[in-house]
Amino acid sequence: MPRFDAEYVPRSAMAIYAHPDDIEFTVGGTVAKWARAGCEVTFVLITSGNSGTHDRKFTRKTLERVREREERESARILGVARVVFLRHGDCELVPTLALRKELVRRIRRHRPEVVLCNDPQALFFDDRYINHPDHLAAGKAALEAVFPCAEMELLWPVAGPVHKVHAVYVSSTVAPNTWIEVADTIETKIAALAAHRSQLGDRDISPMILEWARGEARRAPAGKASGKKSPSRPKNAEAFRVMRIVREEN
Numbered sequence: 001m002p003r004f005d006a007e008y009v010p011r012s013a014m015a016i017y018a019h020p021d022d023i024e025f026t027v028g029g030t031v032a033k034w035a036r037a038g039c040e041v042t043f044v045l046i047t048s049g050n051s052g053t054h055d056r057k058f059t060r061k062t063l064e065r066v067r068e069r070e071e072r073e074s075a076r077i078l079g080v081a082r083v084v085f086l087r088h089g090d091c092e093l094v095p096t097l098a099l100r101k102e103l104v105r106r107i108r109r110h111r112p113e114v115v116l117c118n119d120p121q122a123l124f125f126d127d128r129y130i131n132h133p134d135h136l137a138a139g140k141a142a143l144e145a146v147f148p149c150a151e152m153e154l155l156w157p158v159a160g161p162v163h164k165v166h167a168v169y170v171s172s173t174v175a176p177n178t179w180i181e182v183a184d185t186i187e188t189k190i191a192a193l194a195a196h197r198s199q200l201g202d203r204d205i206s207p208m209i210l211e212w213a214r215g216e217a218r219r220a221p222a223g224k225a226s227g228k229k230s231p232s233r234p235k236n237a238e239a240f241r242v243m244r245i246v247r248e249e250n
């Protein structure tokens, strides 16, 4: 039975997020680390980010095409096995029953040991950022799909045979309980983000990503680190609230 701590690598994982680049910004280092260690990773993008520009040369259709291409390139850099686009409208996402059912279908088909998603309770970050409504909706729909719906035999049998996810790694959370050291994959994360040129242009985002990872690491209490080289505290971290659905053995 897995431990779900900072050292744990699942056999398979599914990241369910709202927009192309969300996964890379929040959990890209962890995804690259797990993929490198043999984890089969699936990305599920609920929208293709087709409202995400102020550049009037795009239409929603042309932007969708560009952003899906960027996401596929980024996923390749991170070592991801597959990318699924559900093509809901960007800035229009709500956690409907229909969306929950779509996600249950994906979970039952690909059968991930772990699901990663946003924290639907994280509305405010300091005084600087009001969380995007799509992030909240995606997080809520993902959690509802994982538990209890994906594992209930009598619910939606046409969505495939039931599947029990072992744990959820909730990112961008105000209440983290696990910090994953990403020092070895942070350059891969930065390279993956650079593939999202429609969002970032040619801007060098390395200083921002490194500062953010160090800031996350500083929030970790001593003893919550991963990696034998840093037994007490991580140096560059991504933080999660890990929810254990299958209980660990002592």
Ligand SMILES: [Zn+2]
Residues within 6 Å of the ligand: 018, 019, 021, 022, 132, 135
């Ligand atoms: Zn986003």
